[in-house]
Amino acid sequence: MGTITIDPITRIEGHLKIEAVVDNGVVKETKSSGMLFRGFELILKGRDPRDAQVITQRICGVCPQSHGIAAALNLDSAFGIADKIPENGRIIRNLIQGAHHIQDHILHFYHLTALDYVDVTKVADYKGGDSALNSIKRFIERGELAPFFPRYEGDYRLSAELNQQAVAHYVKALEIRRKGQEMVAMFGGKIPHSVGVVPGGVTEVPTVDKIASFLWRLNELKDFIDNVYIPDVLAVAEVYKDYFEIGAGCKNLLSYGAYELDGKEPDLTRRKRLFKQGVVSDDLRLEELDIGKITEAVKYSWYANSTMGLHPAQGETEPEDDKKDAYSWIKSPRYGGKVYEVGPLARIAVTYASGNSIVKELVDSVLKRFKASPKVLFSVLGRHAARALATKFIADSMESWLLELKIGEPIYTEYTIPEEANGMGLTEAARGALGHWIEIKDKKIANYQCVVPTTWNASPKDDEGNPGPIEQAIIGTRIKDENNPFEIVRIVRSFDPCIACAVHLIAPKCRDLCKFKVL
Amino acid sequence: MLERVESLGKDALAVVALGTCAAFGGIPAANPNPTGCKGVRAVLDSKGIATPVVNIPGCPPHPDWFVGTVASILLFGLPKPGDLDDEGRPLVFYGSLIHENCPRRASFDEGKFAKKLGEAGCLYELGCKGPITYSDCPTRMWNNGVNWCIGSGAPCSGCTQPEFPDLVAPFYEKLTDVNLPTIGEYWMEKKEVK
Numbered sequence: 001m002g003t004i005t006i007d008p009i010t011r012i013e014g015h016l017k018i019e020a021v022v023d024n025g026v027v028k029e030t031k032s033s034g035m036l037f038r039g040f041e042l043i044l045k046g047r048d049p050r051d052a053q054v055i056t057q058r059i060c061g062v063c064p065q066s067h068g069i070a071a072a073l074n075l076d077s078a079f080g081i082a083d084k085i086p087e088n089g090r091i092i093r094n095l096i097q098g099a100h101h102i103q104d105h106i107l108h109f110y111h112l113t114a115l116d117y118v119d120v121t122k123v124a125d126y127k128g129g130d131s132a133l134n135s136i137k138r139f140i141e142r143g144e145l146a147p148f149f150p151r152y153e154g155d156y157r158l159s160a161e162l163n164q165q166a167v168a169h170y171v172k173a174l175e176i177r178r179k180g181q182e183m184v185a186m187f188g189g190k191i192p193h194s195v196g197v198v199p200g201g202v203t204e205v206p207t208v209d210k211i212a213s214f215l216w217r218l219n220e221l222k223d224f225i226d227n228v229y230i231p232d233v234l235a236v237a238e239v240y241k242d243y244f245e246i247g248a249g250c251k252n253l254l255s256y257g258a259y260e261l262d263g264k265e266p267d268l269t270r271r272k273r274l275f276k277q278g279v280v281s282d283d284l285r286l287e288e289l290d291i292g293k294i295t296e297a298v299k300y301s302w303y304a305n306s307t308m309g310l311h312p313a314q315g316e317t318e319p320e321d322d323k324k325d326a327y328s329w330i331k332s333p334r335y336g337g338k339v340y341e342v343g344p345l346a347r348i349a350v351t352y353a354s355g356n357s358i359v360k361e362l363v364d365s366v367l368k369r370f371k372a373s374p375k376v377l378f379s380v381l382g383r384h385a386a387r388a389l390a391t392k393f394i395a396d397s398m399e400s401w402l403l404e405l406k407i408g409e410p411i412y413t414e415y416t417i418p419e420e421a422n423g424m425g426l427t428e429a430a431r432g433a434l435g436h437w438i439e440i441k442d443k444k445i446a447n448y449q450c451v452v453p454t455t456w457n458a459s460p461k462d463d464e465g466n467p468g469p470i471e472q473a474i475i476g477t478r479i480k481d482e483n484n485p486f487e488i489v490r491i492v493r494s495f496d497p498c499i500a501c502a503v504h505l506i507a508p509k510c511r512d513l514c515k516f517k518v519l
Numbered sequence: 520m521l522e523r524v525e526s527l528g529k530d531a532l533a534v535v536a537l538g539t540c541a542a543f544g545g546i547p548a549a550n551p552n553p554t555g556c557k558g559v560r561a562v563l564d565s566k567g568i569a570t571p572v573v574n575i576p577g578c579p580p581h582p583d584w585f586v587g588t589v590a591s592i593l594l595f596g597l598p599k600p601g602d603l604d605d606e607g608r609p610l611v612f613y614g615s616l617i618h619e620n621c622p623r624r625a626s627f628d629e630g631k632f633a634k635k636l637g638e639a640g641c642l643y644e645l646g647c648k649g650p651i652t653y654s655d656c657p658t659r660m661w662n663n664g665v666n667w668c669i670g671s672g673a674p675c676s677g678c679t680q681p682e683f684p685d686l687v688a689p690f691y692e693k694l695t696d697v698n699l700p701t702i703g704e705y706w707m708e709k710k711e712v713k
Contacts (some may be wrong), residue, residue: 039553043546048689054676058546061579166523182665189671190661193580193678196671202673203636213665412637 004485008035009492011112013062014499016170016458018338018470020488022479027488030467030474032310032458034499036331044448049075049417049440052448053198056436059450060190060500062107065100065184067501068197069093073268074436075199075439078423079415082266085412089201090263094274095214096188096197097259097427098180098394098401098417099422102221103180103392104128104430105248105344106229108496109384110173114166117236119156120148122163129207152484157239166236169228179217202413206405212225216400222395225388227386233388234369237381244372247380247491251282252317253346254456256289256435258428259394268426274397275347275390275428279335285373286353291424294435296451297332300325307380312449313437315424321399332459332468333451339462341469342432343388343495344452345383353394358396362389383494395480429453431496454502457495470495521562523540533571533597536560537585542574542607543681548554548645550685560607571597573588574607606681608653617619617675620657637672646691648677 001023007017017033040059040397044052053071057064070095076082085093124140128134132381138411139481142231158166175450181191188194196204202212237244244273259274269277269289302321312333320326334340351359366385367374376382425436432453439447467475473491528534536559539545548556557565560572573592575584588609592598604610618624626632627641636645643650652675660667668675679686685689 003622037554038547038556042551042553045550046550048692051688054690055546055549178663182662185666185671187671189664189666189668189673195668195673195676198673200636204666205672226613309700321523349711413636414635457526475646 002482002484004479006485006488008454009489009497011115012480012497012499013029013060014497014502016355016492016497017475018488018492020474020479022482025478025480025482026117026497027475027477027479029469030220031327032330032460032468032470033328034458034498034502037329040450041448044445047445049078049438049443049445050199050247052436052438052445054193054195054452056448057193057338059452060498061186063100063104063429063498063501064192065097065188065197066434068194069097070425070427070429070434070450072197072199072425073427074423074425075426076298076423077266077268078421078438078440079199079418080421081200081413081415082268083264083340083517084413085201085263086413087263088206088405088409088411089413091302091405092187092202092204092206092411093197094259094401096184096194096202096399098398099180099183099214099218100191101430102225102395103177103184105387106173106177106180107225107355108387109229109233110170110428113384113493114150114170114232114236116157116160116486116493117240118166118170119163119357120167121484122148122158122160123167125160126164128164130168133168136167136171141301142507146338152485152486152489154481155486158236160213162235162239165231169232170425172224172228177223180221183214183217183221185212198412200415201410203409203412206407208407211402211405215399217401218395222392225392225395230388230392232306232385234366237370237385240381243490244382246477246487247473247494248378249341251378252279252335252338252340253281253349254279254289254335254340254342254433255346255350256426256428256433257350258347269422274351274394276351276356278350278352278354279340280346280349282375282378284349284353286350292427293336294451295334295337297334297464299332299463299481300332300427300460301328304328308357310406312435312451313424313439326460328458328460330455330458330460330499332462333456334462334466337464339459339469339472340464341429341455341495342456343383343387344430344432345377345386346432347428348386348393349377350392358391359389362392380494383398383496386414387496419443429498429501431498432502445502450501452498452501454498458497458499458502470497524562525560525566525568527573528559528570529568531570532575533592534559534563534587535592536572536574536576536607537579538580539576539678539683541575545576545578546684547631557649563682572607573598573603573609575612576606576608576679576683577654580679581612581656581659581661584609585704587612596666600677602664605643612655613653613679615653615655617656617669618653620655621649622657623661623669640671642674643670644693645674646693647674648680648690648694649675650686650694651682652677652680654679655681683687 188196257273257277631639
């Protein structure tokens with residue numbers, strides 16, 4: 001019996017600590033702890049509501065665009081213009097968000113995850129002419145092994161050739177991501193922290209050359225997704241098939257839906273979107289999303305218990321860093337009191353369950369290849385495969401959106417900031433369901449709450465003692481070698497956590513805040 | 520993090536403070552600054568550590584500013600007294616106001632102002648902080664030169680300035696007490712950042 005502590009988990013976004021109690025080689029208990037906070041909701045209070053779109057993007061430099069979109073939707077809703085965004089504005093927002101997601105998913109598989117499965121040292125034996133691989137070969141020969149080392153040892157199963165090819169793709173993926181970000185910047189101004197999505201629509205007027213510029217890059221991205229990214233995910237899956245049975249998690253999935261296909265419906269839970277809204281469990285039966293069922297528990301989080309069980313729209317938090325039994329700055333969002341996972345797996349599963357024929361075909365073809373039933377989706381490899389398929393689904397949809405843009409038509413609608421209002425913005429960040437809520441009083445932000453995907457996924461136990469999704473995925477796993485706990489980190493990374501996003505804090509009474517423990 | 524800044528900063532040749540947060544405190548330090556954030560220079564000063572600090576502010580900072588500065592230090596040594604401005608920023612990147620090189624400057628000079636987002640014309644009325652922001656965004660642009668904030672029709676948010684964000688917010692309200700057209704002269708008198 002022993003405890004494995006991994007602090008910090010590397011190759012994710014942000015600061016996450018995992019403690020796993022192992023008994024006879026199997027994980028009995030786990031704690032997932034988010035360690036660093038900055039207090040965004042407190043910083044937003046009292047400001048001009050329009051500034052929310054600018055400031056909330058700074059919650060994260062990897063996924064700022066998603067916060068920008070959620071904030072704009074939130075403000076649209078508060079300003080009463082949710083159903084008045086011009087078509088060009090709706091489409092350009094989708095193009096910005098789509099390009100951002102594509103490069104974010106590719107980032108996750110190649111630059112965060114791949115080295116869990118790919119042995120970069122095999123490039124030392126490379127004998128071909130690829131300049132990127134030869135450059136890495138020289139790197140290894142010089143003994144310059146950081147940032148690839150230190151690493152866990154003992155479970156790299158790909159052939160030398162597949163390893164080399166994967167590393168070459170890792171390098172190529174950097175260029176592909178750069179092009180994806182260029183697409184975001186084309187309409188968003190710059191990225192990270194774009195300026196192009198605002199309440200009322202967007203700021204960038206579409207022109208023919210912008211459209212052409214966007215399109216050739218989109219075609220390159222599509223080619224990479226179909227011919228490199230998806231085949232690589234499947235090639236890894238072939239050799240690591242046991243990971244279809246590892247990391248199942250809570251098997252409840254939730255999606256807010258994303259990518260407006262119609263701008264006329266003001267209720268975001270009913271609006272027609274590319275990825276559907278809803279919840280499913282392992283029976284893959286679609287249930288409608290009821291936003292009223294979301295609450296946040298704080299029993300094991302460093303906040304006062306008096307704020308337990310509140311819906312985010314009434315969110316209130318009082319930090320208590322010396323609270324007994326608490327172990328995280330992340331709260332525990334729950335749906336109908338139950339534990340739900342969010343992310344590309346949730347988007348794909350919900351859209352699959354809604355009967356979307358394209359997603360059905362994509363998922364079924366992967367299941368057929370592995371001669372597996374849908375239950376393997378609830379696993380480490382299920383998440384990676386779903387992420388790759390979600391990337392393809394977005395990319396394949398974007399060309400027709402791009403060509404729907406109408407030169408010369410409006411991109412923005414004016415509004416008056418109300419004295420008092422409430423708003424809600426729901427979208428899907430790359431990592432899952434993202435919600436922003438605002439309360440405006442005297443034309444200023446009185447309250448602003450963000451419930452972010454990784455808050456759901458990396459949450460600690462709730463007041464019923466139910467562990468969060470990542471915790472549940474780790475509990476019950478057999479660890480082959482406690483000095484090289486591949487299983488734990490592979491499970492954590494399959495969720496693509498973003499801890500800068502997950503941790504947030506409000507202290508409406510502005511009391512002295514505790515010293516935070518920094519790694 | 521505080522301990523690392525002190526222990527590593529003490530013996531370093533120089534510290535490069537990357538981003539407005541590291542240079543001046545930035546958004547986490549915005550009112551009410553829940554975590555007591557400060558810029559690196561402020562931290563080292565408070566501990567009596569004299570290691571030179573080069574500030575590369577920006578939210579985010581442009582990779583060229585960072586790589587260019589590090590390369591310059593490695594090749595030519597630490598910046599000399601005339602190389603940095605009063606805020607510790609390399610003049611080669613931060614030497615001119617956005618306003619001086621903005622493609623929409625002619626509109627400003629002619630008094631042609633955009634009244635709402637998406638319109639042509641100077642963005643001053645819509646909150647542009649270009650007149651007080653030192654940065655080479657108009658010429659370098661962003662993401663491999665495909666675009667930049669004002670290029671996409673959005674007002675500059677002043678993100679390389681010590682005033683970011685509290686003294687440049689609200690982001691969509693115009694700078695006040697500005698004397699047209701001599702804006703540059705007015706802002707030569709530096710404002711104190713609290």
